[in-house]
Amino acid sequence: MTVTIYDVARESGVSMATVSRVVNNNPNVKPQTRKKVFDAIEKLGYRPNAVARGLASKKTTTVGVVIPDISNTIFSEVARGVEDIANMYRYNIILCNSDKKKEKEIQVINTLLEKQVDGLLFMGGTVTEDHIHAFKTASVPIVLCGTKEESENIPSVDIDHEKAAFDAVQALLNEGHRDIALIGGNFKDLAKGFARYQGYIKAIEDAGLTVNEDLIQVGNFRYDSGLEKMKYFLESNQNVTAVFAVTDEMAIGAIHAIQDAGLKVPEDISVISVDNIRMASMVRPLLTTVAQPMYDIGAVSMRLLTKLMVNEEIEQSQIILPHELIQRNSVKRLT
Known part of the structure; x- marks a missing residue:
């Protein structure tokens, strides 16, 4: 049977109110009384009822x-x-x-x-x-x-997801890349998918370049879609020198697709992303990325x-x- 506060009070020879004060760390209890209550709690295996305490205090x-x-x-x-x-x-x-x-x-x-x-x-x-x-x-x-x-x-x-994506693409532009593909995420995800897409667009346009819709593919933020979308770019013979994937998972998928095609990263195609998950420092080559804390x-x-x-x-x-x-x-x- 469940041990109750009444059982603890009877075992220790004090009132239920005193047991409650001990359980709730009320300082107004004598040390010897506190010890008696704790001894009874240990002997009986009593566990305070968090639900009941929550109802009483209106806090859980x-x-x-x-x-x-x-x-x-x-x-x-x-x-x-x-x-x-x-x-x-x-x-x-x-x-x-x-x-x-x-x-x-x-x-x-x-x-x-x-x-x-x-x-x-x-x-x-x-x-x-x-x-x-x-x-x-x-x-x-x-x-x-x-x-x-x-x-x-x-x-x-x-x-600021838009600024993080902008900085990632800007890093590619600073290294001389102009044909930069995007492996994006669901645009309905305004906080990440669409905002990071906007960062890509802004960086391209601020560099005085025209956005090439053929270099934009939308995935689902995960590894498999990065692999799939990178294969599309390779099979469609797009002139891509660099890829911005909006998540590290998709970037790692893109790296593996490039390597599966017999090409090298970054010698043939550079890859950058956003997130900085643990795998970013485990994949080879190590992934350049914009870290969010x-x-x-x-x-x-x-x-x-x-x-x-x-x-x-x-x-x-x-x-x-x-x-x-x-x-x-x-x-x-x-x-």
């Missing part, structure tokens, strides 16, 4: 985290930053995978809110009107983590949420973290 010290794809190393690194800060501020995490499906995201959001979480972190792609409606019905703070919505009414932490995005998002949950004053609700170009071995200067 629990945060819901919606993650698009837990198998993606980007999101796992962000989640690690979230968890470290949550532990620091004594919050527990309920992590839910949404498989990048809008319907499941809405379902998970509602389920977490029903579980009376104290706050919600949402990692995902495009924030739609359906998402906003679900957020508006919530009575707890919500922070967008690694994404944002157009009106900027919901607190968010992210990088994934751990920091998670950590800063969680810290912002902790402030909102206790009504602490915040200086800004839309936080843009810096990115950095990591020069490795996949880009060659044209002579």
Whole structure:
């Protein structure tokens, strides 16, 4: 049978109110009484009922985290930053995978809110009107983590994806490349797919070049689509000297497609991307990429949420973290 607070009180010879004060670290308990209660707790194997405590205090010290794809190393690194800060501020995490499906995201959001979480972190792609409606019905703070919505009414932490893509393409232009292909992501994903596409377009146009639509292919951010789209460029005999893939996963797929065709990176085709996942420093050649601070995005998002949950004053609700170009071995200067 489940051990209750009544059992602990009877075993230790004190009131239930005293047991409650000990469990909740109330300082107004004599040391000898505290020891008696802890001895009884250990003997009986008592575990406080978090649900009951939450109902009494209207706080569950629990945060819901919606993650698009837990198998993606980007999101796992962000989640690690979230968890470290949550532990620091004594919050527990309920992590839910949404498989990048809008319907499941809405379902998970509602389920977490029903579980009376104290706050919600949402990692995902495009924030739609359906998402906003679900957020508006919530009575707890919500922070967008690694994404944002157009009106900027919901607190968010992210990088400037358009500028990150611009800097990646600019790096290729600075090395003398002009025929630069794009392996993009879903344009419906405004935060990453479309924003990084816009960065590519802006860099090409700012260099005084004309955008060649034949050098643009759209994938799904993952390795297989990078492999497939690079094969298309090679088989269509496009005059490509460099490729900008909007994610490292697609860039690695592109590198392997180039190598499978008997060509070399960067001697024949240069490759650059955005993200800086661990695999970027494991693939050969090492991948030149624009790093987004994934751990920091998670950590800063969680810290912002902790402030909102206790009504602490915040200086800004839309936080843009810096990115950095990591020069490795996949880009060659044209002579």
